[in-house]
Amino acid sequence: MTPSPSALALLTPDEMAAVDRAAIAGGASGPALMRAAGAAVARALRKRFRPCRTLILAGPGNNGGDGYVVARLLEREGWPVSVAALAPPRPGSDAAMAAAEWRGPVLPFTPETLARAQLVVDALFGAGLSRELDGPAAAALRAVRVPLVAVDVPSGLDGATGEPRGFAPQAALTVTFGRLKPGHLLLPGRELCGEVVLADIGLPEAALASVAPRAFRNAPGLWRLPERGAQHHKFSHGHVTIPGGAAMPGAARLAAMSARRIGAGLVTLAAEDTATATLFRQGEPGLLVSAPPPEDLLADERRSAWVLGPGLPPRPETLALLRRVVEAGRHVVADGGALTAAAGQPHTLQGAAILTPHAGEFAKVFGALRRDRLAAARMAAAVTGAVVVLKGSDSIIAAPDGRAAINNNAPPALATAGSGDVLAGLAGGLLAQNLPPFEAACAAAWLHGQAATLALAGAAPGTPLVAEDLLPQLRAAWIAATR
Template structure:
């Protein structure tokens, strides 16, 4: 795949990579105390810019996250906010910069119990950061349950306590935040569910870590957004063939293939051919005059399909949506892969190869660019043994399949065989509608046909798909997505995207 820049603002750092970035910052001459002071000061400024002074309870943990909390408490008190500070654990066990900032707090410290929240108009959650590696229980769990029940807005320092920064999973309990202030770069847990749903607004604060620390961190994940990829800009000398020719291989459920074809056309493919069984030719031919429709001669005919595939101008293929007929589908997929066409394998493909996924992966190994687009149920058919969080599973699947995998969902993960991955977070709830995935398959194929690398094509298509749904709003149906796509492309600057 094309290289994504590890120093990009879109890069996601795991907690371990963030710790390495901190270490590199200190090695470059930025003191740990300066980093902590900058972090706490950034959170305090965000609070003061959003809320008027009110009683605030600052919940501090025993590590550096708690140290940030001590700085926040001092800053708000200096700004004449009524502050209650509580510390989880024994103050004598604090160390390093956290101990230094706690020592500067010359005011009472409340017990870490629900009573410390009484009368609070705001709660600062500085108990545990993104690096939490255990399940929250005991006093900490009781305190977070009380925060959830209190009803006051919560500001999370780094990430809501209880959310795993690497996976987005909740370790025991977590209190939803209205605002999360994180530092230097986002973590995967800010975008992966359920963590994303608990973070509220996420602000990334510059605390003085050198930009080079991101490149040196070894990061392999990014937030999916424009700038991570660039759409191929149309040239003045382009013609329909130079903009790519997508072949959609349909089946008896013709609506899915027609949606894929419409998505491909709106995403810029110069031509789209739709191959279909003879019994649905009339409805396919009547659907959109700009789509070239080719029917099989009869129910057993494969000659037309093979003739279409043999034409090198048809340089990207979509197969699976509404196809049915597993034995025939398997043969056609293997023919497409043998022809080395760029392709999107979707929907029924995953059921067709569920009994023998290795045969698919062997064929992919000698093929052109391939993108697999399963949702969770389809993913389990091809990769029943893979477990863990979505980012881990998508990466493992991409490596095994030798293909880009777009694991679809509200937090779609696009993973390449080399371990690079993007996490998408712009999909609105109303995108969960029948046929939306068929449109996505067509958009990806259009970008492949225009020469984009497979991972970039999939990432761009997923983001644009979500952006189109968000632009249309509630009431969306799949047919609306292709028609809304041009407005999103125009907003990106003529379709070229940002860089």
């Protein structure tokens, strides 16, 4: 079933804390939320582990409070549980109440205590992490050699960015509450979390609705593929034009084949010379091939979407073509050579609809990538006015208005030559069918990941993939997106 956009919403730890405050201001009980959170952790944990010597590492805040609840519930089920507290909760806090209800063993926060545990529950810090993890907390987590279950996030992981602050342990399971955080999807956070369980702890809808989400998990529901009615004809599905160079003609061809398969009405490969045109004509019979300079094609208004960059040289001429196409008011996907040609001059990309840089291209255009890639992608979108797809195993799609989506369906094998050309073609094909740029970019990234997943179905981890393998899977990916 297609999830609703609110189910796809991601909240940063600060936003989640605001929801928490809104819930309590609206009459919800803090201790009840804490009991629900602890119960969700205990439930998820019991499903996956058998009773064993379990050590709860409890921090001073509400994350620690959740930990005391877990301790009590597991002990009630007969698990051998102890708690090691990094620091006592603030007197009078909800966490202090939860701690007071824990009557079982409290052990010193030492390496010896840790060495005896068979399972560790990390309830040190969650949304309240305010600085780098260091001292005894970091030392203890570094010493864990048994499965670790994280409450909300592995302590030290910044839920807003997916980056560890100082250190964050590897969890087997992370149980989080209300909404996923960006850090559960962004690498390396996604891997450090292990399996992620999102638990409903009864936060009132009004409290959740009090914070407008700016980030989403990328999945159908966040966007809708274009509908195709009986009255439509090939021109109503748009016309994609893709200039192709002699140096790497395969790149433009892959983009063109992808644009066709995702429903563009017409796709033209605009060859830079007659030899390349001859080569292009040996390709798919349904592709249009044109030999004159691509600029001449701008006279035809129906050529609404252009994919510029796959296989094009990173030369000033490429950038000049991009400027002409943008100034003619066409929707442009800028990729590969068009991005590299704009190295150090992001303003030259203004007016493009979608930019699809990988990390290296991003750094060339916008400067070294900061640790907070979500913020970096948003900054690039704001500077250029374009939707930026910062490609990776956790592709980030950022819009100039601050909306962002994080893609988590792409297998690592997708990092292969030509894969980016397919993505650019999909984005161009969807723009041609009048999807707005953010939706087109998100849908393209998801379909791309889904096609790769389908191509690898049943294959052992590490099985390689080539870009051409994606093409036959695009129809099934489309079907999966419209179910």
